[in-house]
Amino acid sequence: MHLSQLLDGAGTAVVVREGAEAFLVQGAASTYDLAMEAARTGQSLADVVAAHGRGDPVDLPAMAAQGRLTLPLTHPDPAHLHLTGTGLTHLGSAATRDAMHAKASQDEAVSDSMKMFRMGLENGKPDTLPGVQPEWFYKGNGTVAVPPGGTLTSPGFAQDGGEEPEVAGLYVIGPDGTPARVGWTLANEFSDHVMERVNYLYLAHSKLRPASYGPEILVGDLPADVQGTSRIRRAGEVIWEKPFLSGEANMSHSFANLEHHHFKYGVFCQPGDVHVHMFGTATLSFADGIQAETGDIFEIEAPAFGLPLTNTLGQADPAPVARVRAL
Structure with a gap:
């Protein structure tokens, strides 16, 4: 499983890729939020991502070409x-x-x-x-x-x-x-x-x-x-x-x-x-x-x-x- 962050309007969205298919992670504003949820609850990150569910499909190479892929993990401060x-x-x-x-x-x-x-x-x-x-x-x-x-x-x-x-x-x-x-x-x-x-x-x-x-x-x-x-x-x-x-x-x-x-x-x-x-x-x-x-x-x-x-x-x-x- 691969995760990345996509610039989405004023904020970010999280993309999960498994094989050649990539999708938005529903209800996830950042990989930081997902990671802290996993750290807080004791779950694996994969389970946290799966529980959020898949959203719309994403063309990752196209997003990269448009300059919309950003750092995959950041901190609010x-x-x-x-x-x-x-x-x-x-x-x-x-x-x-x-x-x-x-x-x-x-x-x-x-x-x-x-x-x-x-x-x-x-x-x-x-x-x-x-x-x-x-x-x-x-x-x-x-x-x-x-x-x-x-x-x-x-x-x-x-x-x-x-x-x-x-x-x-x-x-x-x-x-x-x-x-x-x-x-x-x-x-x-x-x-x-x-x-x-x-x-x-x-x-x-x-x-x-x-x-x-x-x-x-x-x-x-x-x-x-x-x-x-x-x-x-x-x-x-x-x-x-x-x-x-x-x-x-x-x-x-x-x-x-x-x-x-x-x-x-x-x-x-x-x-x-x-x-x-x-x-x-x-x-x-x-x-x-x-x-x-x-x-x-x-x-x-x-x-x-x-x-x-x-x-x-x-x-x-x-x-x-x-x-x-x-x-």
Whole structure:
């Protein structure tokens, strides 16, 4: 089962897709409402959707073409939606990261990236939780969440704006503070790789960028082997294309371990909040020497998730120096 959100007049409507057929969910204004109903009542999300019943049929590809598919899960107050992620979680991700942070001398010690990757290989999929902590980063709140088809805008001070094709977990926090997974979706964990390459300690800065996810939520189990394609189009032509892999068969951490190390913090278990947590990648156009340009279109697709996630690269004008006014 897949869920998505459709712009409908002044609000949203929920679409459920099973196979090739898609329908409105009756009496559902948002996936957030459905997810919180499931969290509150202890029912599965599939049962809640079934109880609401099917409404009119929907042509999802047509809605996407018209720009009417929006983020598949949001919060009524954007400040209560958290965009976060983990890195060095996929087999091959350390090689990509090391290529970005090439050592100046062959005599230098093994990089911190490689050390953390090896830690994940050794204890990222423990028989009993918890395993080793992953790399973790914060991207922002719902104010920087960009809908499918929207523009990922680099700030004026950015040195780069590059795609990261990932699987994201979508979560709501139930009334008792228990995290509940709504499902899985495609994500573009947009980052500044030039800034990150200057010094690894700039990673936190490089991640404070917009991100996009959707357009559809896969409800239920994620395939162990997720295979997709990431590409960049420029002036109608594909200038770069490469497969990407995800799912636990292609990862050094289990999802259960990554979820534990996010939700072990009480600040992330506040009732009613929404979390979009991106689980990492080993595929970047930047690692292949591609410099994305304003107007380029990022396209991320994987059959398990239905419609592809597309976004255009934008660039903000330089801003004045930020100054603080004393009160």
